[in-house]
Amino acid sequence: MTGILTDLYELTMAAGYFETGKSAECGTFELTIRRLPKNREYVLTAGLQQALEYLLNLRFTPEEIDYLRSLPQFARVSSGFFEHLRDFRFTGDVWAAPEGTVLFAGEPIMTVRAPLMESQIPETYLLSTLTFQTLIATKASRMSRNAAGRGVVEFGTRRAHTPEAGVLGARAAYIGGCIGTSNTLAGYRFGIPVMGTCAHSWVMSFESEIEAFRSLQKLLGPHTIQLVDTYDPVEGVRRAAELGRPLWGIRLDSGDFLTYSKEARAILDAAGLRDAKIMASGDLDEWRIAELLAAGAPIDAFGVGTELATSGDAPSMGAIYKLVEVDRRDTAKWSEDKTSLPGRKQLFRFPDRDVLALASEPPPQGAEPVLRQVIAKGQLVEAPPPLESIREYAAESLRTVAPRPLEHSAALTALMDRVRNERK
Amino acid sequence: MTGILTDLYELTMAAGYFETGKSAECGTFELTIRRLPKNREYVLTAGLQQALEYLLNLRFTPEEIDYLRSLPQFARVSSGFFEHLRDFRFTGDVWAAPEGTVLFAGEPIMTVRAPLMESQIPETYLLSTLTFQTLIATKASRMSRNAAGRGVVEFGTRRAHTPEAGVLGARAAYIGGCIGTSNTLAGYRFGIPVMGTCAHSWVMSFESEIEAFRSLQKLLGPHTIQLVDTYDPVEGVRRAAELGRPLWGIRLDSGDFLTYSKEARAILDAAGLRDAKIMASGDLDEWRIAELLAAGAPIDAFGVGTELATSGDAPSMGAIYKLVEVDRRDTAKWSEDKTSLPGRKQLFRFPDRDVLALASEPPPQGAEPVLRQVIAKGQLVEAPPPLESIREYAAESLRTVAPRPLEHSAALTALMDRVRNERK
Numbered sequence: 001m002t003g004i005l006t007d008l009y010e011l012t013m014a015a016g017y018f019e020t021g022k023s024a025e026c027g028t029f030e031l032t033i034r035r036l037p038k039n040r041e042y043v044l045t046a047g048l049q050q051a052l053e054y055l056l057n058l059r060f061t062p063e064e065i066d067y068l069r070s071l072p073q074f075a076r077v078s079s080g081f082f083e084h085l086r087d088f089r090f091t092g093d094v095w096a097a098p099e100g101t102v103l104f105a106g107e108p109i110m111t112v113r114a115p116l117m118e119s120q121i122p123e124t125y126l127l128s129t130l131t132f133q134t135l136i137a138t139k140a141s142r143m144s145r146n147a148a149g150r151g152v153v154e155f156g157t158r159r160a161h162t163p164e165a166g167v168l169g170a171r172a173a174y175i176g177g178c179i180g181t182s183n184t185l186a187g188y189r190f191g192i193p194v195m196g197t198c199a200h201s202w203v204m205s206f207e208s209e210i211e212a213f214r215s216l217q218k219l220l221g222p223h224t225i226q227l228v229d230t231y232d233p234v235e236g237v238r239r240a241a242e243l244g245r246p247l248w249g250i251r252l253d254s255g256d257f258l259t260y261s262k263e264a265r266a267i268l269d270a271a272g273l274r275d276a277k278i279m280a281s282g283d284l285d286e287w288r289i290a291e292l293l294a295a296g297a298p299i300d301a302f303g304v305g306t307e308l309a310t311s312g313d314a315p316s317m318g319a320i321y322k323l324v325e326v327d328r329r330d331t332a333k334w335s336e337d338k339t340s341l342p343g344r345k346q347l348f349r350f351p352d353r354d355v356l357a358l359a360s361e362p363p364p365q366g367a368e369p370v371l372r373q374v375i376a377k378g379q380l381v382e383a384p385p386p387l388e389s390i391r392e393y394a395a396e397s398l399r400t401v402a403p404r405p406l407e408h409s410a411a412l413t414a415l416m417d418r419v420r421n422e423r424k
Numbered sequence: 425m426t427g428i429l430t431d432l433y434e435l436t437m438a439a440g441y442f443e444t445g446k447s448a449e450c451g452t453f454e455l456t457i458r459r460l461p462k463n464r465e466y467v468l469t470a471g472l473q474q475a476l477e478y479l480l481n482l483r484f485t486p487e488e489i490d491y492l493r494s495l496p497q498f499a500r501v502s503s504g505f506f507e508h509l510r511d512f513r514f515t516g517d518v519w520a521a522p523e524g525t526v527l528f529a530g531e532p533i534m535t536v537r538a539p540l541m542e543s544q545i546p547e548t549y550l551l552s553t554l555t556f557q558t559l560i561a562t563k564a565s566r567m568s569r570n571a572a573g574r575g576v577v578e579f580g581t582r583r584a585h586t587p588e589a590g591v592l593g594a595r596a597a598y599i600g601g602c603i604g605t606s607n608t609l610a611g612y613r614f615g616i617p618v619m620g621t622c623a624h625s626w627v628m629s630f631e632s633e634i635e636a637f638r639s640l641q642k643l644l645g646p647h648t649i650q651l652v653d654t655y656d657p658v659e660g661v662r663r664a665a666e667l668g669r670p671l672w673g674i675r676l677d678s679g680d681f682l683t684y685s686k687e688a689r690a691i692l693d694a695a696g697l698r699d700a701k702i703m704a705s706g707d708l709d710e711w712r713i714a715e716l717l718a719a720g721a722p723i724d725a726f727g728v729g730t731e732l733a734t735s736g737d738a739p740s741m742g743a744i745y746k747l748v749e750v751d752r753r754d755t756a757k758w759s760e761d762k763t764s765l766p767g768r769k770q771l772f773r774f775p776d777r778d779v780l781a782l783a784s785e786p787p788p789q790g791a792e793p794v795l796r797q798v799i800a801k802g803q804l805v806e807a808p809p810p811l812e813s814i815r816e817y818a819a820e821s822l823r824t825v826a827p828r829p830l831e832h833s834a835a836l837t838a839l840m841d842r843v844r845n846e847r848k
Contacts, residue, residue, distance in 0.1 A: 005587050007579070007606040009620035016622070016643045022629060029625070067612045073621070073647050116629060123623075127582035128590060155431070158551035159740045161585035161593070163429050166552060168586055182431040188491045196433035197497070198440070199547075201453070201747040204755040205446060205540060219440045223497050230757045306740045315739040316583045316730045323625035331628040333654045 001057040003088060004064045006124040011068060014117040015077045018084060027116035028325040028344045031126060032108045037135060037314035041403050044141045044394055045109055046172040047133030048099045049384045051126050052374060055094065058122065060085040090118050094375035097347075098385070100137075100175055100394030101370060102401040107347055107354065109134070109319070111371060116326070123321040131319045132165065133172035135311040139286075140176025141398055143304055146290040151179040151301040153195050155281060156309025169309050174387065175394050182303075190387055197223065200253075203230040210239050222246040225279060228264070229254050237264040241271035249277030249300065258297045265298040279303060285312065332419050342419045343412065346371055349401070357409035425481040427512060428488045430548040436497050438541040442505040451540035452749040452768045455550060456532045461559060461738035465827050468565045468818055469533055470596040471557030472523045473808045475550050476798060479518065482546065484509040514542050518799035521771075522809070524561075524599055524818030525794060526825040531771055531778065533558070533743070535795060540750070547745040555743045556589065557596035559735040563710075564600025565822055567728055570714040575603040575725040577619050579705060580733025593733050598811065599818050606727075614811055621647065624677075627654040634663050646670040649703060652688070653678050661688040665695035673701030673724065682721045689722040703727060709736065756843050766843045767836065770795055773825070781833035 004011070017023040033043060065082050068074050092114020097103060109130055112119045143152045154173040157166030170178075170186035180193035187194035198216055206212035209231060217224045226243075228236025228250050237260075240250050250268070252260050257280045268276045280292070281303030289302055306312060322340040323331050330342035344359040348367035355367065363369060373381050385393075408416075428435070441447040457467060489506050492498050516538020521527060533554055536543045567576045578597040581590030594610035604617035611618035622640055630636035633655060641648045650667075652660025652674050661684075664674050674692070676684050681704045692700045704716070705727030713726055730736060746764040747755050754766035768783040772791035779788065787793060797805050809817075832840075 002609060004608040004612055005581075005591065006608055007581060007620050008608045008611070008618045009606065009622055009626075011608060012620065012644065013622050013626045016626065016639060017629070019643060020639050025629070027625070027629065064612060068608075071611075071618065073618075073644060076643060076645055120625060123625075124582045124590075125587045128584050128587045131583070132585045157429075157431060158548045158745075159555070160552050161556045161589040161734070161739075163549045163552045165585040165589050166548075167429065182433065184428040184430055184432045184435060184492075185426060187432070187495075188428055188488060194432045194495065194497075196431050196436065198433050198437050200757045201451070201544060201547075202433075202437045202440065204747045204757060205441070205449070205451065205750050207753075215440060215444050219443060219500060220436065220497060221500055232758070310585070310734075310739040312739055315585075315734040315736055321582075323628045326629050329631075333624045333628060334656070 001054045001059065002064060003058050003060040003085070003121060004068070006121055008073065010121045010123055012073050013120050015074060015081050017116045017120070018081045019077060023115055023117040025116050025327050026113060027119040027323055028111060028113040029119050029123065029321050030108050030324050030345065031110040031112070031130060031319060031321045033103055033105055033317065034320050035318040036105045037138070037311070037317040039313050040138060042102050042104055042138070042401070043134050043317065044137040044176055044398065045097050045101045045103055045130070045134050046099050046137035046175045047130040047168070048096050048374070050133070050168065051110070051129045052094070052380065052384065054125050054129065055090045055122060055375060056378075056380065058088065058090050060088055062086070089378060090114060090122070091378040092118055092375070093373065093377065095371040096374050097370050098372065098393060099390045100397055102397040104354065104403065104406060106356070106406050108345060108371060111344060113344065127319055127321055131317050133168055135314065135317055136169045136172035136308065137176035137394070139308050139311045140173040140178050141394070142286040143289060143302070143308065144177030145398070146286045146293070147302055148293060150293075150299065152177065153301060153303045154178045154181040154183070154308055155303040156305040157183045159306040160309040166309060171387070173308055175391050177391075177395065177398075192387070197225040198227055200227060200230045203227060209236065210243070213239055213243055217243060217246060223248055226250045227253060233260050234263055234267075237267045241267050241273060244271065244273065247273065247276050249279060251279040251281060251303070253282045257292055257299065258295050261297045261299050277301060281305070330415055330419050332416070334420070341412065341416055343415050345412065353404045353407060355407045355409055356412060358411050358415065361409060361411050425478045425483065426488060427482050427484040427509070427545060428492070430545055432497065434545045434547055435492060437544050439498060439501045439505050441540045441544070442508060443501060447508075447539055447541040449540050449751050450537060451543040451747055452535060452537040453543050453547070453745050454532050454748050454769065455534040455536070455554060455743060455745045456764075457527055457529055457741065458744050459742040460529045461562070461735070461741040463737050464562060466526045466528055466562070466825070467558050467741065468561040468600055468822065469521050469525045469527060469554070469558050470523050470561035470599045471554045471592070472520050472798070474557070474592065475534070475553045476518070476804065476808065478549050478553065479514045479546060479799060480802075480804065482512065482514050484512055486510070513802060514538060514546070515802040516542055516799070517797065517801065519795040520798050521794050522796065522817060523814045524821055526821040528778065528827060528830060530780070530830050532769060532795060535768060537768065551743055551745055555741050557592055559738065559741055560593045560596035560732065561600035561818070563732050563735045564597040564602050565818070566710040567713060567726070567732065568601030569822070570710045570717070571726055572717060574717075574723065576601065577725060577727045578602045578605040578607070578732055579727040580729040581607045583730040584733040590733060595811070597732055599815050601815075601819065601822075616811070621649040622651055624651060624654045627651060633660060634667070637663055637667055641667060641670060647672055650674045651677060657684050658687055658691075661691045665691050665697060668695065668697065671697065671700050673703060675703040675705060675727070677706045681716055681723065682719050685721045685723050701725060705729070754839055754843050756840070758844070765832075765836065765840060767839050769836065777828045777831060779831045779833055780836060782835050782839065785833060785835050
């Protein structure tokens with residue numbers, strides 16, 4: 001994992017900390033959800049495993065160091081800094097909310113405490129990794145909720161912001177409740193169930209639709225899903241029904257899903273194919289899924305692409321990575337609308353409210369701490385949980401953690417006032 | 425580049441083509457802009473270089489093949505298919521619009537002609553790669569246009585959908601007119617100018633703001649940009665002005681940019697720092713940039729993050745990859761709202777209109793063909809142009825190609841009618 005996959009200013013600041021003798025000072029940064037994304041009442045965290053892999057493997061190659069040396073911004077930097085980069089390792093401590101945790105505005109996802117240089121450089125990568133997967137897991141959880149027990153399958157790699165984002169998005173979508181993905185590499189890498197049968201090109205590559213259907217059935221047996229809308233969806237369903245079993249079901253990829261799913265159900269039932277399922281895909285989101293089911297569409301599974309893979313209605317979230325402590329000095333900023341809270345903190349979760357307190361405070365009775373130590377002195381504290389456990393934990397969080405008020409402890413409020421007054 | 429970074433159905437179809445003896449039939453696919461993204465009157469293409477690198481390096485490892493073999497969807501597939509995957513290479517022909525081309529709805533970006541299996545598998549990767557970079561290049565071009573000669577710098581990696589998307593987004597943004605990026609790896613990999621000086625954490629890590637400013641000046645000399653809004657922006661500008669030269673300028677990252685930029689300009693001018701520049705960053709998009717400049721904000725450069733890195737108002741675009749020809753048979757689909765046009769095509773660009781014609785038609789007088797052959801029999805036709813040339817070509821396209829009607833040639837219309845009638 002290259003250390004130069006970051007904003008240049010992280011590296012100029014690192015050089016500056018080194019040059020001013022501050023690079024060994026301990027800096028604590030907090031990655032916090034400043035605002036919830038648009039249309040969201042909560043977020044479901046994901047991406048921690050990739051964030052940890054990054055921190056544990058952060059390095060600079062000699063070629064990358066030479067590149068930095070060649071930049072005008074580093075013209076005044078002494079060679080000691082570049083030598084230091086050669087042996088750069090992350091040696092600090094990290095606390096984080098487990099993947100699959102429900103969080104709200106103003107709550108921290110991660111705390112990083114390390115020598116200033118080591119805690120500064122990861123800012124860019126950590127923000128991108130954690131917020132992207134969190135956005136997708138959150139979106140998936142909304143779709144799964146509205147699908148009310150019917151399966152939602154992640155189909156979005158072609159719309160993801162790079163194919164690799166499709167792989168990590170598939171992981172996040174599975175954490176959020178999707179039952180599988182079309183992304184084969186995500187299946188290979190993470191053990192996620194992979195799904196998919198054929199596209200319109202399959203049907204078009206044969207002289208006739210019925211020939212295409214027959215060949216697919218021979219290829220896939222009971223996994224066959226006939227794509228019926230290449231030419232005429234109702235005709236397509238009739239042909240699929242005519243061929244009969246083996247058949248998992250049919251897929252509608254365009255048109256009025258309510259009307260066509262009802263027609264398809266009637267045709268399949270009349271052919272004695274009551275167990276054949278109906279899948280819909282194309283321009284679906286959580287609202288459309290809810291509408292279709294409320295209107296009584298007999299759809300058994302949803303394939304969702306674009307809106308899930310990009311978190312289409314909310315493709316970004318306002319998360320910040322802010323310095324809260326340098327050595328023993330607490331810090332905060334007062335920029336308009338962008339105030340940050342000083343001190344290393346813990347989030348305590350009560351059944352009906354969350355409390356943000358200083359990490360040094362004794363844990364209150366009846367509350368669970370949300371942030372857990374995941375890296376100690378640059379080493380993983382324990383092996384990350386398997387993806388299936390994360391997915392179960394996410395389902396449990398979604399079931400039990402309702403939106404709630406966030407309170408600040410008395411000690412945190414007092415510290416905030418003190419830091420603000422000192423600055424004045 | 426792994427062949428399994430694709431939707432599973434591409435691979436089940438590949439297996440099906442193999443099993444039905446169709447894998448050697450030549451399939452021509454067209455990657456077309458079905459609809460323009462929201463709020464866009466054109467798109468600016470980007471991502472071709474990464475798409476070509478993928479096609480030229482597409483392989484399957486033995487472990488990946490074993491994984492496919494283990495999936496229930498491949499239980500009926502003969503071992504000949506898996507042996508074929510071991511030696512898989514892309515051996516076909518590809519035509520594409522050069523990066524930096526302005527295109528409109530209904531126009532093709534790329535045509536892929538290869539044995540069916542080879543032209544089917546790349547669908548997912550090509551769609552993601554080309555549409556993502558195209559979205560970002562388009563967004564960047566809108567911001568640059570509205571900045572009317574002032575520099576726009578890409579700052580968005582922390583909001584990109586994975587850090588790697590930040591690197592490729594930076595490339596696309598540079599093609600679209602940004603003058604540089606904060607992403608250091610994008611600078612290293614693509615030679616894009618990298619920019620950035622310090623964050624609020626730099627200022628907060630010092631006991632006082634003036635000490636932070638002085639240290640930055642010592643570190644960066646004439647590249648110094650003082651971030652003035654950690655505590656109070658007007659006070660911050662006064663302190664930066666007090667320190668004087670060397671100084672590139674100051675950066676405002678919050679608050680009312682119109683008011684603060686005017687105050688900052690007055691303070692800097694009064695201190696004899698007329699050449700010190702003012703940069704604004706934070707929650708900017710093309711509309712906000714236009715508003716600020718129309719209101720007379722003395723801002724010299726814009727740093728844009730979230731909205732650029734995610735194409736926030738239009739994070740996806742409706743592009744399709746459709747089979748238009750199998751061997752010599754022309755194909756099309758009639759799904760509602762998702763009709764595709766048969767036959768391998770060329771887009772001809774006249775000064776005032778575009779014409780979509782069959783590739784076999786003689787080129788009309790006075791028009792330029794937009795699609796150019798980039799891969800022949802699996803080999804690159806010529807080395808890709810340097811990024812600087814792509815950026816210049818993009819600027820030229822943006823200057824000269826206004827929105828225009830898209831016409832279909834008489835031969836294409838006739839073919840469309842014939843294919844539709846045959847199907848009926």
